[in-house]
Amino acid sequence: MATVDLHVSPLGRVEGDLDVRVTIEDGVVTSAWTEAAMFRGFEIILQGKDPQAGLIVTPRICGICGGSHLYKSCYALDVAWKTHVPPNATLVRNIAQACETLQSIPRYFYALFAIDLTNKNYAKSPMYEEAVRRFAPYVGESYQHGVTTSNKPVEVYAIFGGQWPHSSFMVPGGVMCGPTLSDVTRSIAILEHWKDDWLEGRWLGCSVERWLENRTWEDVLAWVDENEAQHNSDCGFFIRYCQDVGLDAYGQGVGNFIATGTYFQPDLYTDPTIDGRNDALIGRGGIYADGQFHNFDQARVSEDVTHSFFEGTTSRHPFEGETKPVDPAEGRKQGKYSWAKSPRYDVPGSGFVPLEAGPLARRLAAAGPNPGAHQDDDPLFLDIIQKIGPSVMTRQLARMHEAPKYYQWVRDWLDEIDLHESFYTKPEELREGKGFGSTEAARGSLSDWIVIEDGKIANYQVVTPTAWNIGPRDGNEALGPIEQALVGSPIVDQEDPVELGHVARSFDSCLVCTVHAYDGKTGRELSKFVINGDM
Amino acid sequence: MVGTGGTEHDPTTTPTGTVIIGCGNLLRGDDGFGPILVRQLWEDGVGDHVELVDGGTAGMDVGFKMRGREKVVIVDAAATGSPPGTVFRVPAEELEDLPALEGLHSHQFRWDHALAFGRWLLKDEYPSDIEVFLVEAENIAMGAELSPAVRDAMPVVKELVLDSIGVRP
Numbered sequence: 001m002a003t004v005d006l007h008v009s010p011l012g013r014v015e016g017d018l019d020v021r022v023t024i025e026d027g028v029v030t031s032a033w034t035e036a037a038m039f040r041g042f043e044i045i046l047q048g049k050d051p052q053a054g055l056i057v058t059p060r061i062c063g064i065c066g067g068s069h070l071y072k073s074c075y076a077l078d079v080a081w082k083t084h085v086p087p088n089a090t091l092v093r094n095i096a097q098a099c100e101t102l103q104s105i106p107r108y109f110y111a112l113f114a115i116d117l118t119n120k121n122y123a124k125s126p127m128y129e130e131a132v133r134r135f136a137p138y139v140g141e142s143y144q145h146g147v148t149t150s151n152k153p154v155e156v157y158a159i160f161g162g163q164w165p166h167s168s169f170m171v172p173g174g175v176m177c178g179p180t181l182s183d184v185t186r187s188i189a190i191l192e193h194w195k196d197d198w199l200e201g202r203w204l205g206c207s208v209e210r211w212l213e214n215r216t217w218e219d220v221l222a223w224v225d226e227n228e229a230q231h232n233s234d235c236g237f238f239i240r241y242c243q244d245v246g247l248d249a250y251g252q253g254v255g256n257f258i259a260t261g262t263y264f265q266p267d268l269y270t271d272p273t274i275d276g277r278n279d280a281l282i283g284r285g286g287i288y289a290d291g292q293f294h295n296f297d298q299a300r301v302s303e304d305v306t307h308s309f310f311e312g313t314t315s316r317h318p319f320e321g322e323t324k325p326v327d328p329a330e331g332r333k334q335g336k337y338s339w340a341k342s343p344r345y346d347v348p349g350s351g352f353v354p355l356e357a358g359p360l361a362r363r364l365a366a367a368g369p370n371p372g373a374h375q376d377d378d379p380l381f382l383d384i385i386q387k388i389g390p391s392v393m394t395r396q397l398a399r400m401h402e403a404p405k406y407y408q409w410v411r412d413w414l415d416e417i418d419l420h421e422s423f424y425t426k427p428e429e430l431r432e433g434k435g436f437g438s439t440e441a442a443r444g445s446l447s448d449w450i451v452i453e454d455g456k457i458a459n460y461q462v463v464t465p466t467a468w469n470i471g472p473r474d475g476n477e478a479l480g481p482i483e484q485a486l487v488g489s490p491i492v493d494q495e496d497p498v499e500l501g502h503v504a505r506s507f508d509s510c511l512v513c514t515v516h517a518y519d520g521k522t523g524r525e526l527s528k529f530v531i532n533g534d535m
Numbered sequence: 536m537v538g539t540g541g542t543e544h545d546p547t548t549t550p551t552g553t554v555i556i557g558c559g560n561l562l563r564g565d566d567g568f569g570p571i572l573v574r575q576l577w578e579d580g581v582g583d584h585v586e587l588v589d590g591g592t593a594g595m596d597v598g599f600k601m602r603g604r605e606k607v608v609i610v611d612a613a614a615t616g617s618p619p620g621t622v623f624r625v626p627a628e629e630l631e632d633l634p635a636l637e638g639l640h641s642h643q644f645r646w647d648h649a650l651a652f653g654r655w656l657l658k659d660e661y662p663s664d665i666e667v668f669l670v671e672a673e674n675i676a677m678g679a680e681l682s683p684a685v686r687d688a689m690p691v692v693k694e695l696v697l698d699s700i701g702v703r704p
Contacts, residue, residue, distance in 0.1 A: 045562065045678035060562045060591065107595070138636045138655055148656055151599040165593040166561075 018470060020482075020504060024491050029500070032479070032486035034470045036340035039309070043323040046460040051077060051429070051452045052172070054460060058448065059166045061462065066165040067100035067157060068441035069462075071262075074170040076448040078272040080435030081172050083427040087266030089174035091413045092160050092423065094263045094282075095187075097439060098406045098413075100164070102153035104442035105403045106198060110135065110146035113396065113505050114238075119498040122245050131241055134234065142234050145202055152194035156187045156410075174424030181419060188414055195407055205233030208404035216383045220397075235400060242393035246490075251392035251503040253485035254354050257361035258345055258468065260296055260447055261285025262440035263409065265374040266416070274298060274436050282409065283440060284375050286365035287355065289347045293368040298436045298447070300346040301463065304474040308341045313475055315344065315352065318449035318461035319434060342471035342480060343463050356481040357444030357468035358507060360390060360398040376405070395506040399442075431455040441465055443508040469507045482507055553700050554604050555581070556597055558590040558611040558646060564679030565619070565672035569610040571681065572692060579693075581702055597646075598653030606664040608696055611646045612672040612685075619673030620684030622691055630665055666699050668692050 019035040042061055046053055054073040059066035071093055078085060114135040122128050134142040154164040160177050161167035169176045195208065204211050206229060214220050224236045231240075242248050261281040269280035278285060278295055285296035304315040309331040311324040326336070344352040355361070363381035371377040381398050388394065431454060438447035444465025451459040471480040479487070482504055489499045555576065557569030570589045577587050590597045590609075601607050613623060625646075633651035646667055654661045670692060673682040681689075 039677075041677050042562070057562060060560060062592075064593065066591070066593070111595075151596065154596075163589060165596065166589060166591040 018504070020486070020500065022486055022497075022500060024494065027491055029486050029489040029491060032483040033337055034340075034472060034480060034482050035338045036470060039325055039339050041323060041325065042462060043321070043460050046457050049457050051080070051450065051455070051457055053457065054448060054450060055168050055171065058462060059168060061464075064104060064165075065100065065441040065443070065446065067096055067161070067167065068439050068446050070168060070170050071097045072437040072439040072446055073448050073450075074172060075272055075437030075439070076435035076450045077172040077437070078427075078435070079274060079437060080433035080450055080452055081427045081430050082433070083173040083272065084425040085270055085272060086174055086422045086425055087270065088417055088421050088423045090264050090266040090269060091417050092175045092177065092179070093170055095410050095413050096157045096161050096167075096170070097262065098410045099153040099157045101440075101442040102194075102403060102406055102410070103150055103157075105399060106146040106203070107150035108442065108508055109396075109400065110140075110143045110150075111137075112508070114140075114143070116498050116501050116505065117238075117241060117245075119496070121492050121496060121498050125241070125244050127237075127241050127244055130237065134237065142202060146198060146234075149194055149198045152190050152198075155190050159183050159187050171424070173427040174422070176424070178423060179417065179419065184414055184417060184419070188411070191407065191410060191414075199403055199407060203234050203400070203403065205229035205231075205236060208407060211235075211401075211404050212408075215379055217387045220380075220384070238400075239393070239397070242396075247396075247502060248388060248391050248393040250489045250499065251395070251485050251506055252390050252488070253356050253395075254479075254481045255390060256287075256289035256347070256353060256355050257364050258287055258296070258355035258357050258445055259283075259285045259361040259365040259440060260298075260438040260445040261362075261365065262438070265372075268374070277436075277438075279372060282374055282376060283362060284365045284368060284371065285438075285445075286368045287345060287347060288361070288364040288368070289350060289353065289355065293365075294348055296365075298438070298449075301447075302344050302346065302352055303341040303461075303463065303467075304344055304352070304471075305336075305341055306475040307336050307338060307472040309336050309339050310341065315475060318447075318463060319451060319459065321449070321459065321461040323461075338470075338472040340467050340471045342474045343468050344474055352474070352476075354471070354474065354478055354481050354484070355468060356390075356485075356507075357465040358395065358399070359402055359442075359444070360385075360395045361444065362440055363398040363401060378405075392502045392506040399508070429455070444468060551603060551605060552584045552586065553606040553608070554586045554588055554600060555608045555610070555696060555700070556588040556590045556600055558592075558594075558597060558609060558649070560592050560675075562677055564674040564676055565670070565682055565685045566612045566675045568612045568670050568672070568681065568685055568689075568692075572610050572689060572696070575689070575693065576696070581697070581700075585700060585702070594649050595652060597649035598656045601653045601662055601665075602657050603660045604662045606700060607662045607666070608699055609646050609649070609665070609667045610692060610696065611667070611669055612675070613669035614672055614675075617671045618684070619671050619682060620688040621671040622688050622695070623669040623671075624695065625667040625669065630667065668695055 019037050022029045022032045058069040058073045061069055115137050118132045118136050134140050157164040161169040214223055224239055230236045261284050263282040264280045265282055287294040302315045302317055306313040309326050309328050311326055345355050346352050366376040366378040367382035433452045435450045446465055447463045449461045469481045473479055485503050489503055491497045491499055557573035559566040559569040561567040561570050573587045573589050588600050633647055636655055670688050
């Protein structure tokens with residue numbers, strides 16, 4: 001039996017350092033370790049600061065999901081300060097957050113994920129040339145189209161939020177903006193253009209309404225062959241290509257899922273609380289584990305540090321969370337191997353287990369029982385995983401399915417804004433309190449827990465979708481979701497293990513922004529340009 | 536309803552004038568130099584024809600912000616091994632000789648990656664007048680303040696930027 005250790009770094013093209021180590025036996029991955037290679041410590045930065053510091057600091061955690069960070073940090077404060085949020089403010093927050101995700105969907109698909117579809121390992125596929133024609137980086141027809149139009153939705157964000165990325169316009173009690181009728185009509189025009197041009201024109205090859213009629217996997221397959229436009233759309237091609245090269249056959253993962261949900265029905269969340277959150281959601285939250293649905297309950301979340309570079313081997317709820325780093329060299333002697341903690345969820349009857357976060361988790365929550373009249377009720381992806389299981393393809397399709405759905409929601413919310421009503425209610429800045437705020441970033445559940453004592457932040461914990469997915473083993477030695485998803489992947493060419501990239505990227509993980517951590521590569525040339533070298 | 540692609544009916548207006556883009560992560564000490572400079576210029580006031588952009592760490596979006604501008608000024612931190620606070624003005628020929636697109640990481644962007652991406656993205660709308668100022672960082676630890684040498688470089692860079700856009704302080 002041939003055993004080979006492969007070390008691939010970095011797999012994620014977004015936001016920093018993720019090292020993945022896998023063991024391969026006879027061409028199949030048998031075990032995996034995901035190592036977040038960088039200490040972040042935002043929680044330490046926030047301790048002792050003004051309670052509103054999270055609104056400034058957390059949007060800088062990521063250059064891609066800054067709006068999502070702002071959204072949940074704001075709701076954490078809304079809960080802690082018991083604010084009153086006018087319906088208009090909820091609508092604007094919904095619109096902004098959804099537009100950030102609409103931006104991420106094509107940008108992620110073309111600029112990060114689909115590049116691997118042109119890997120030479122697939123050259124034997126009869127569809128390979130077409131894949132290259134569409135998806136080759138910078139020159140592929142669809143790549144160019146998708147990437148160059150991907151900023152349109154965040155232009156809408158900027159109309160309301162002043163800027164994207166890193167806006168801080170959502171504040172406890174509402175939003176800091178006073179949109180005009182022309183802001184709303186301009187937003188509608190931008191979105192309609194983006195929908196006609198890319199979403200329907202290139203991705204779907206049909207109307208958003210037609211795509212959203214699909215309720216089962218058979219419906220999707222019939223949709224692909226319904227006409228030339230759909231068959232040859234990027235979506236139709238992607239589904240056919242996945243089946244041809246086998247992306248529907250691996251990357252299953254832990255098979256258990258968490259969504260905290262996002263977007264609130266404006267009149268149901270004017271006074272945000274933890275208890276009132278689930279029922280006010282439009283995009284539902286929920287746990288889907290061992291084939292059973294459970295309501296999401298933040299009290300059941302815990303972060304295990306057994307294999308993380310933090311003191312001890314405990315598992316703590318984020319309100320009691322600690323961020324006490326240890327020297328990685330010492331940590332490795334104790335079996336620790338990642339800067340990520342391992343978020344786990346106490347599933348009734350199963351105990352603390354790893355759960356996959358992300359669009360597939362959201363799509364499963366949307367298929368759960370007893371939806372409210374205002375809530376997303378969509379059976380498609382429950383049907384798909386019951387028939388063909390989770391896979392790289394399924395996860396990807398779930399992500400793309402949200403583009404037409406969120407487009408429709410944003411259009412509705414834009415119509416619901418009442419320009420004559422308020423967008424903000426000044427809150428009372430309570431000196432004591434606890435808050436929980438959460439949303440669904442494009443890549444999964446993103447939550448803050450804040451404890452305020454004596455008017456200052458006593459504890460602040462951020463649990464990102466990336467942590468849910470890339471977290472290492474826990475105290476029970478259960479693998480994290482990406483680790484588990486890598487196991488069983490077939491590796492055709494050990495010199496170029498594209499399969500590992502597919503699996504890891506199908507989770508769309510993003511680590512902290514190391515974007516501008518300059519490495520000195522250009523130093524030699526730049527030293528010629530010194531204009532005040534004696535400073 | 537089903538279009539043929541392209542952006543020919545783009546309803547958004549193309550911006551003109553000058554844009555100053557400060558890049559970097561406010562949470563990482565001297566890496567926040569660009570955004571902090573942009574905030575100071577905002578407070579000082581630079582005139583209506585100049586747009587100030589906090590580019591943060593969304594590297595790809597720097598490319599989008601440059602679309603159709605008459606002039607672009609980018610301010611960023613650098614780590615070249617020079618003494619902290621050293622200010623660089625990147626010469627025009629270096630702005631022509633940008634890195635290859637292949638192998639760019641979507642968010643491990645340096646200023647030159649952002650320009651290379653922008654040139655690909657914008658094609659005819661890629662600005663011809665671009666200036667880049669860099670400041671040597673000393674400390675990019677999470678949560679750090681600007682280090683003294685880099686803070687001292689702030690007025691120097693501010694003056695260079697204002698000079699380059701024809702606004703005298």
